[in-house]
């Protein structure tokens with residue numbers, strides 16, 4: 001997506017890199033999405049994708065600072081919400097993440113992990129990942 005996104009409002013929050021902090025973030029995401037006018041299914045999809053992205057930041061984005069930064073971009077016309085989840089961990093190369101294979105998981109040949117990014121892509125209209133050795137920014141985009 002190259003088009004520059006315009007917002008009516010931008011909201012920011014931070015959470016410490018600790019277990020269960022993702023719950024605070026989805027509470028805020030739900031409130032903002034409801035106020036914007038998203039339907040119930042879209043709100044649930046946003047919450048699931050946000051949970052996966054925040055847990056990734058907490059689990060994989062660990063660093064001395066131990067804070068996750070979240071920015072919500074809100075647009076009424078067109079109805080759209082973007083959520084950017086940033087950490088200043090060591091980063092990763094999204095192109096080198098292997099697609100999880102359900103058959104391998106059923107056969108227990110590998111750990112039952114590696115679903116977060118796939119879930120985010122399937123629930124959102126777009127997922128943009130910018131990652132470098134100084135941190136990762138995941139932007140989730142949902143249109144109504």
Ligand SMILES: Nc1ncnc2c1ncn2[C@@H]1O[C@H](COP(=O)(O)OP(=O)(O)OP(=O)(O)O)[C@@H](O)[C@H]1O
Nearest residue numbers: 056057060061091092097113114115116117118136
């Ligand atoms: N914020 C991040 N910082 C650094 N590496 C990340 C980050 N997010 C994802 N990764 C890398 O991408 C991989 C795939 O992420 P994904 O969420 O798909 O799977 P997972 O977190 O390993 O397992 P699951 O989400 O199924 O519990 C991770 O194992 C990790 O190596």
Ligand SMILES: [Mg+2]
Nearest residue numbers: 052056116117
């Ligand atoms: Mg994950």
